[in-house]
Amino acid sequence: MMNSDYIEENNLLEQFVLGNLNAEEQVVVERAVMNDPALKKKLHSIEETFEQLAKENAVSPPPIVKEQLFGQIRTKKSKVIPLADSSVKRIYFYAASAVAACLLLGSFWMYTQWSETTQQLEIVQQTNEQLIEDVNILTTNMDATTDLVAMINSPETEQYILEGNDLAPDAKIISYINHTNKAVVINAKKLPPLSEDEDYQMWADVDGEMIDMGLIIKDTPILAMNYIDSAESLNITIEPAGGSDHPTVSRLISNVYLR
Template identity: 45%
Template sequence: MDRKKILEEGLLEKYLLDELSAEERQQVGMAIDNDKGLKKQFELLEEDFEKMALENAIDPPTRVKMRLIEQLQGSNVKTMPKTWLYAAASLALLFLLSSFWMFNRWKSAELNFESLQNQTTVLQERLNALEENYLLTNQRLKTINGPQTIPLILHGNELVPNSRAVAYVNHENKMVVVNAQGLPELPENNTYQMWSDVDGEMINMGLLPTDQELITLKYIDKAESLNITIEPAGGNDHPTVEKLIAYVTL
């Protein structure tokens, strides 16, 4: 068994906690014996466990300690065999390892719960976004299908032949929705922009991305025509007349 697998899967800790199968324990034990780096890390892990045991040890009350000394001094108690000392130490170490194992399991459960909370938050945000998109799309469809809505087709000229955009104008609700997917895709440094002609003045209505089915634009009162031009990416504050590609009168 290689070092990488042992370290990534925490097999040193499981080896110390006796959580491995007999075959895995034998493989990890051989790896520790043959790899000085692993052996040193395992020894450091043992030292950390011992330090944790000492740091978490509880001193007995003073009166208990004094009473035990009096009883030992007033009797012929023999020295406790080392076997019992080893047994007591083993039990203490086992308790410590069990506590460490439980602590790791608790931390793992806490991390999993936090991850689930984050996933729930992300899903809720996506659901809210979908709901907003649905409401917006539903509103646009109602506008398009309303009896007061006028559909206007803007055919492309020689700059973009065989192309078209459809504008849905509702003067009652003062709304303009445009489907620009019939226009050819432009390079990244260009974009389509729509303008309203009011008494000879071109007023910006907004950009026309071709990757969206319906785009809501600014409604302009008393517009005499709708015009589409090709502008630099991000739009322009005035229309580029020589790049007028489509228009329709109202």
């Protein structure tokens, strides 16, 4: 029978969010979520994690495009105003002057066109280079996101939720541990902000000894932490900026025992 335990153990919530279930399985999971508040809470946590992964891979359009729009060719037409004169010589003189002026203006116009064309070619080249760089960044981000989703969705991955204590009652950290791949990923989106002089730090308890798993970088919701073999529990403390060699036990805000 597909009960709540079966759904969690077989990662059906992750499959549900990704749309990988058939119609019958989807209906069963929906009913289970409606009747089980804990299951519903876990589903929301998974949805938030996937949503954050998607937001982190947005790519802004190249700024050079704006410059290109303002670099359009602008030309001004000059009018020659004839001057009345009864002298034929003066007419010839003005005519010659007008021709010379036209030649000068034509030369200047051709130089301006050449200069602007050269600038436009440079802009196109810069735009192409920027687009190539953006594509490479997007590809790298997509690969990283694919790896994270695969890790979270793996049947071998265990999920643990660390709830905050009285020191940080609003804190909530979702951790994903895969012992086969020796990987740890956390969603720290719901950690309260700290001052510039403080940092969150994660620890693994191994036979009573706290081993550093790394700092939880500010304003970075999805993080890969150091995997520690034989860890019995995960612990999070508030430490001075830059972290500590040993945890400040009095500032422990959350912990969870591993299965």
